[in-house]
Amino acid sequence: MSPDIKELSPSNDLLGNDTQLSEKFAQDGFLYFKKIIPHTALQKLRGDMTTILAEEEWIEGEDLQDQAIVISKPYREGDDEYFRAHDRLIKLESLYSLAHEHNLMNLIKSVLGETAFPHPLSIMRLVFPNHNEASTPPHQDFPNNQGSKRLTAAWIPLSDCPKTMGPLKVLKGSHKFGVMPLSFHLGPGNRQADLSSDLECLDWYSTDYELGDVLLFNSLTVHSAMDNRHITSMRMSVDFRYQPENEPLTEICLKPHFERVSWDDIYTDWKSDVLKYYWKDKVFNIDNYDHIVHKLSEEKEREAIAMSLRYEMSTGEMSAETRAKLFKAINE
Secondary structure, three states: OOOOEEEOOOOHHHOOOHHHHHHHHHHHOEEEEOOOOOHHHHHHHHHHHHHHHHHOOOEOOHHHHHHOEEOOOOOOOOOHHHHHHHHHHOOOHHHHHHHOOHHHHHHHHHHHOOOEEEEEEEEEEEEOOOOHHHOOOOEOOHHHHOOOOOOEEEEEEOOOEOOOEOOEEEEOOHHHHOOOOEEEOOOHHHEEEOOOHHHOOOOEEEOOEOOOOEEEEEOOOOEEEOOEOOOOEOEEEEEEEEEEOOOEEEHHHHOOHHHOOOHHHHHOOOOOOOOOOHHHHOOOEEEOOOHHHHOOOHHHHHHHHHHHHHHHHHHOOOOHHHHHHHHHHHHO
């Protein structure tokens, strides 16, 4: 794989030609579009998120709130402090509304067909500056979500996101190599794909994203985040999953991210009922989730414990999860 990052080329010129869009998506494993989503929808969600993050004292508030200037130590998924904020953020009506935004849905249907719909599972990423150990590693979405091989993610930054702020990069053509083995990583999902030498001929692509841009990629396409090298600001983004009706999905795709709060709790303060349990009117086949696909070998589990220990010792803290894993490893 080339260490150089090649420049993403927008596919806006293919809008209106669904056949060509689908062919390019099948060939490359991704599509990039400029200025698809209206700024108002993105700014609404970003404003709702930064309000909560300022109240949780992650970022500066008041006049500096929109800049997402970090004032706390970095947190990663699994930390108690992370979940304290995330359990509030995951209830935002503006998060789920964005997945259904008119222009975005038209784009998705152009690629996947008229029956395409968003999974209720909706994900937000909060990337601290200079927290490179927890940057999202190269991985595929399929081991996490499973179900339809036509499962497609839409990655959307909530501000201008140049390469220095750690946007996504994608490995062109990697979706043609099947499901890859996994190892542990400290970043989101705690898994990374073990990339074989067969992929060395492939190139990474990224760009300086602007507000309103959308990156679509197949669930088998290898993708990764670049490091957020901004001096002060958090990189904020969301990703949604889409697939055609009548194709398989797993129960996890119908649940809130991390499953720490219920849908009824999420809906408590919503102003509209339109999107509540909308997927229950859809037709799809429920697949059993294959935990073996996501499971690590015993050797890699030991590596995971060692990596977690090194990280948490360097931060001066140890999570309850790591303590439990360490206790289990000592007593086996």
